[in-house]
Amino acid sequence: MPTSNSGPIFSGTDAYVATDDLKIAVNAAVTLGRPLLVKGEPGTGKTVLAQEIARALDAPLITWGIKSTTKAHQGLYEYDAVTRLRDSQLGDPRVADIANYIRCGKLWDAFESPERPVLLIDEIDKADIEFPNDLLHELDRMEFFVHETGQTVKAAVRPVVIITSNNEKELPDAFLRRCFFHYIRFPDEATMRAIVAVHFPNIKERLLSQALTAFYALREAPGLKKRPSTSELLDWLKLLVSDDVDPEALRSKEGGLSTPFLGALLKNEQDVQLVERVAFLSRAGR
Structure with a gap:
């Protein structure tokens, strides 16, 4: 993989044909440290792009597939209060440490990765309209606070963030301002x-x-x-x-x-x- 002073350069792979404007968009997003928001018709290779960037960079790929019921906090962590209550009723000694009931989300996994990962947030437009705004702070500062344990989870190295959208709904302006945008045109x-x-x-x-x-x-x-x-x-x-x-x-x-x-x-x-x-x-x- 070629490199420059500004970081890795993506030039496509043997399995993915990237147009010049797409290469520029990927490299600009990496240089700026901003999420790359990729739109385009379904089937134009938006998801595969993230997979191939990870392969080109020899980086781990962490995929967060978004559904209509997905909430932003699930990407950070979830606290399993129900299981903790059940374990306390059964006298399980694990209840003494609340951390045993914290389930890490995909952003947590990406932030704790020892090497820079590629984080794919796939089909963000499927979620509620407030979903993107609920991630603004975390994607900006690359950190979040775990209230139950008093712990701050901070990215050891800023991940390459690829966000895909099929244009099912408009995304908030505040979110769009924080992204580098690219529309994948249908191939000629x-x-x-x-x-x-x-x-x-x-x-x-x-x-x-x-x-x-x-x-x-x-x-x-x-x-x-x-x-x-x-x-x-x-x-x-x-x-x-x-x-x-x-x-x-x-x-x-x-x-x-x-x-x-x-x-x-x-x-x-x-x-x-x-x-x-x-x-x-x-x-x-x-």
Whole structure:
């Protein structure tokens, strides 16, 4: 991994094609010591980015997957008062030390890591609107106070923090000000070819060309509820290669969309019906 006076430099990996603007964003966030907030369509590699940064830096990856019920304090720690009460009723000597009932959260794990980790806070927009603001102090100062034990947990070394969002809801301005922001644009064909080459280095050029033409035409079909993503393209290509599909089977027929294994690309019945209807109308008009 190359380094500079300002710290590690991320330049992508053999398994992850990073565009120049993404490399700049990662390195800027590391230099500034700010969380990198990454947005983009589902399936554009936001989560994988954190995994590959950790691999490139040879750093431990700590992942905090956010759900609609997740609360900010769970990332710090949780006090298990119920178990302590039960143990006290059973005469368990562990109740004398309240620390036995403190469960460390992902931020605690990251702060106590002896080497700089990559902390992934994945899909932050799934949580309550106040969730990001509840982490402002901890992410700013890289420390928090454990009230039950009187202990201050402070990061030995500032982690690389990657935060992903699918734009399901707007994030608070105060939180956004503390992040370095990057939007991962959907890959153009040249970038997509580079991504495909990582996963299918021996794919036939004719098959790839026809597949990409069909794929981008499908993404542009009007009325789609969920456009297929990069990860879905890779699944589709795996099926095409495995089944040795004739590239001609993917050729658009006078505006229709010819797509074997359509279920690898489209994920709801409305979109499947829409594409099938377009294909039917195209055939009927010939």
